[in-house]
Amino acid sequence: xxxxxxxxxxxxxxxxxxxxxxxxxxxxxxxxxxxxxxxxxxxxxxxxxxxxxxxxxxxxxxxxxxxxxxxxxxxxxxxxxxxxxxxxxxxxxxxxxxxx
Numbered sequence: 845x846x847x848x849x850x851x852x853x854x855x856x857x858x859x860x861x862x863x864x865x866x867x868x869x870x871x872x873x874x875x876x877x878x879x880x881x882x883x884x885x886x887x888x889x890x891x892x893x894x895x896x897x898x899x900x901x902x903x904x905x906x907x908x909x910x911x912x913x914x915x916x917x918x919x920x921x922x923x924x925x926x927x928x929x930x931x932x933x934x935x936x937x938x939x940x941x942x943x944x
Contacts, residue, residue: 927933
């Protein structure tokens with residue numbers, strides 16, 4: 845009877861080892877899929893970051909252009925140009941020649 849009891853324990857130990865290997869393998873597979881998913885998300889974020897950096901650069905250039913335009917609108921040259929083109933105003937000593 846002792847021998848039968850030892851065989852049962854050995855079967856339980858072997859079953860426990862097999863279960864441990866199966867669970868370990870399942871854990872590795874699950875973690876691998878999670879790593880792949882996280883890597884894809886990481887690549888997507890890096891791509892988005894690059895496009896946002898580019899957009900930031902464009903907007904900074906636009907901001908500078910608007911500041912330059914704001915300075916220009918405060919000059920006498922801008923005022924004269926606008927008065928001539930939109931309002932048709934002239935200086936007192938200017939004469940306009942029109943073609944027939």
